[in-house]
Amino acid sequence: MSVPLPNPDFAWDKYDSKVNPGSWSEPRFIKSPFLQVHGLAPGLNYGQQVFEGLLGWHHNPFLILIFRPTSHAARLIHSASVVSMPPVPENLFLDCVHMAVAKNAEFVPPHDFAGNMYIRPLQFGSSAQIGLDLPDEFTFCVFVQPHPPLHGHAPLTALVAEDFDRAATRGTGNSKVGGNYGPVLKWSREAKKSENGGWGVLLHLDSKTQSYVDEFSTAALIGIVDSDNDEEPTLVVAHSEAVINSITADSVAKIAQSFGWNVEKRLVKLDEISSFYEVFAVGTAATIRPCSLIYHKSTNREFTFVANGPYYRRLWSTLKKIQTGESNDMFQWCQELRSDHVKDLATRYPSLVVSLGNRNPILWDDPWNKLEKGPTAHVILICTQPWATRDVCEDIQYVYSRWHMHPKPTFVTMCPGITTSQLESWLPEGASVVRTMPNTPVAVRQGATAMFANKAVTAQQATIVADLFRSVSPQVSFVGQESGIDVAASISGSSPAYLFKLLSALVEAGVAHGLAPDTAAALVKQSGLGAAVQAIQDGRSLQSLIEDVCVPGGSTEKAMARLEEGAFSTVVTAAVEKSLDANKAMGKDEMRKVQSHV
Numbered sequence: 001m002s003v004p005l006p007n008p009d010f011a012w013d014k015y016d017s018k019v020n021p022g023s024w025s026e027p028r029f030i031k032s033p034f035l036q037v038h039g040l041a042p043g044l045n046y047g048q049q050v051f052e053g054l055l056g057w058h059h060n061p062f063l064i065l066i067f068r069p070t071s072h073a074a075r076l077i078h079s080a081s082v083v084s085m086p087p088v089p090e091n092l093f094l095d096c097v098h099m100a101v102a103k104n105a106e107f108v109p110p111h112d113f114a115g116n117m118y119i120r121p122l123q124f125g126s127s128a129q130i131g132l133d134l135p136d137e138f139t140f141c142v143f144v145q146p147h148p149p150l151h152g153h154a155p156l157t158a159l160v161a162e163d164f165d166r167a168a169t170r171g172t173g174n175s176k177v178g179g180n181y182g183p184v185l186k187w188s189r190e191a192k193k194s195e196n197g198g199w200g201v202l203l204h205l206d207s208k209t210q211s212y213v214d215e216f217s218t219a220a221l222i223g224i225v226d227s228d229n230d231e232e233p234t235l236v237v238a239h240s241e242a243v244i245n246s247i248t249a250d251s252v253a254k255i256a257q258s259f260g261w262n263v264e265k266r267l268v269k270l271d272e273i274s275s276f277y278e279v280f281a282v283g284t285a286a287t288i289r290p291c292s293l294i295y296h297k298s299t300n301r302e303f304t305f306v307a308n309g310p311y312y313r314r315l316w317s318t319l320k321k322i323q324t325g326e327s328n329d330m331f332q333w334c335q336e337l338r339s340d341h342v343k344d345l346a347t348r349y350p351s352l353v354v355s356l357g358n359r360n361p362i363l364w365d366d367p368w369n370k371l372e373k374g375p376t377a378h379v380i381l382i383c384t385q386p387w388a389t390r391d392v393c394e395d396i397q398y399v400y401s402r403w404h405m406h407p408k409p410t411f412v413t414m415c416p417g418i419t420t421s422q423l424e425s426w427l428p429e430g431a432s433v434v435r436t437m438p439n440t441p442v443a444v445r446q447g448a449t450a451m452f453a454n455k456a457v458t459a460q461q462a463t464i465v466a467d468l469f470r471s472v473s474p475q476v477s478f479v480g481q482e483s484g485i486d487v488a489a490s491i492s493g494s495s496p497a498y499l500f501k502l503l504s505a506l507v508e509a510g511v512a513h514g515l516a517p518d519t520a521a522a523l524v525k526q527s528g529l530g531a532a533v534q535a536i537q538d539g540r541s542l543q544s545l546i547e548d549v550c551v552p553g554g555s556t557e558k559a560m561a562r563l564e565e566g567a568f569s570t571v572v573t574a575a576v577e578k579s580l581d582a583n584k585a586m587g588k589d590e591m592r593k594v595q596s597h598v
Helices: 069-082 090-103 184-192 247-258 270-275 310-324 339-348 350-355 367-372 386-402 420-426 440-444 459-469 483-493 495-512 517-538 542-549 555-565 568-597
Strands: 049-051 054-060 063-067 116-125 138-147 156-161 201-205 213-216 220-225 234-238 262-266 278-283 287-296 301-304 334-337 379-382 410-413 432-438 448-453 475-478
Touching (some): 063 090, 063 310, 090 339, 247 287, 278 310, 379 386, 386 410, 459 475, 483 568, 555 568
Antiparallel strands (some): 054 116, 116 138, 213 220, 278 287
């Protein structure tokens, strides 16, 4: 096969494929995580690439909090300037972050989960060129991914990197350039595989003198100097010209200042860390991780610190609660992402309209907003942890106090231990309340549900609620007294476990007498199902059905007699009484939780 000759008709002296629009284009959402990039892009060939990392959490199903996005936008602008790229305007940065998070809202972890939604903005030179010139085209994109904490919760151990400099003093160390991190990977892996069991992270020193602390490979270093007397501690943020401006370290420092602690951000000599009582690795992905040991191999020196100490616990808890919205954001760091923000994005970027789905809760209207616009719900189901029930009910009462609800809804609860009188005191005056107690077979649409209605519930309301539950619970029974709910919980609520126990015992007996386990299980399960169906459909009493099976003098009659010798009925009654006592005690415990929560 011959090699083609150069095209004689091509204007080689005038070849130019550059495009220079001079502005950022409108962002668009792409489902694929893969980018189509020219192989000669400076971002691939010359390292003209910068990135950021920020976090998001679900505060509730209708609200996502993103931590300090404007600070990350500013840092990306700085990093881009270091590698000769134009700035991404803050508003464009925020729009793209919001768009990526909103479209993946179902993957944003709840605030009480240990991980987070990791958000990765990325900017790089993307025009096709060989010469080492400033490119004419740049790409900015935002990726998101749910992620656990980078280092977990165990204390870190660190090895001082002595054979490798992360960044030059007057180089790119103070920017989030990919080239600062790629070369570290080899040394980090060697440290983790070292003969002493491995080191969790590397600690880098200044490249000029090897005597000052720069930072950990993936996080800034913070040390605590404990006071010998009753004075407040001093928090020291290790900082130099060769490290990035850590947003998480800045957050921790401001939190410490709010505690009244002394805060210093400065050069830290390696020898000085011996005076630190606690040491933390602090970064976006790492959040705050305690460090228990730093080892300097050339001097065989170990620096040890208190792990999971009181200062770490207070700082970590405060930062986490601010990030997830569990406490007051006194610094106004968190940016809220709600459904109305997403709709605003769709208005400004029409191409998004077709891609807005309805699977993600953040894309739905807040239910309270719906109520405020004119509530039309016939039934409101309150399904919360018992200790949170009061807050939910009082939110409903607040909305009701401003808007008349038509038609009047029925409030249905599945909150163990919370009585109708308590619910009535928290809900709008005269509220119709139905307490329910379904059991686990609702999962296969064969449940049994006990209900108790307060005096405000009309016959029509009771019928509507019962019909709703019959879709998964063929048996729905209203009890005359509220105490009957606790009895029902001990009878129908717990009975699947009682029956599973009996079936399990029958299987074990069959196996003990020679049946194969699968055969015994199949026979017993079908027998249990058939007996239940027969009991429902036959119409006679359970005692009559027992007598049908127990032929006088037969094997079943003898078996039943043996069960009664063991006080079978008495044991079952005692078990139900035990369950009933536990349900009553749980109700009291849940009320104590409610009161302590308030």
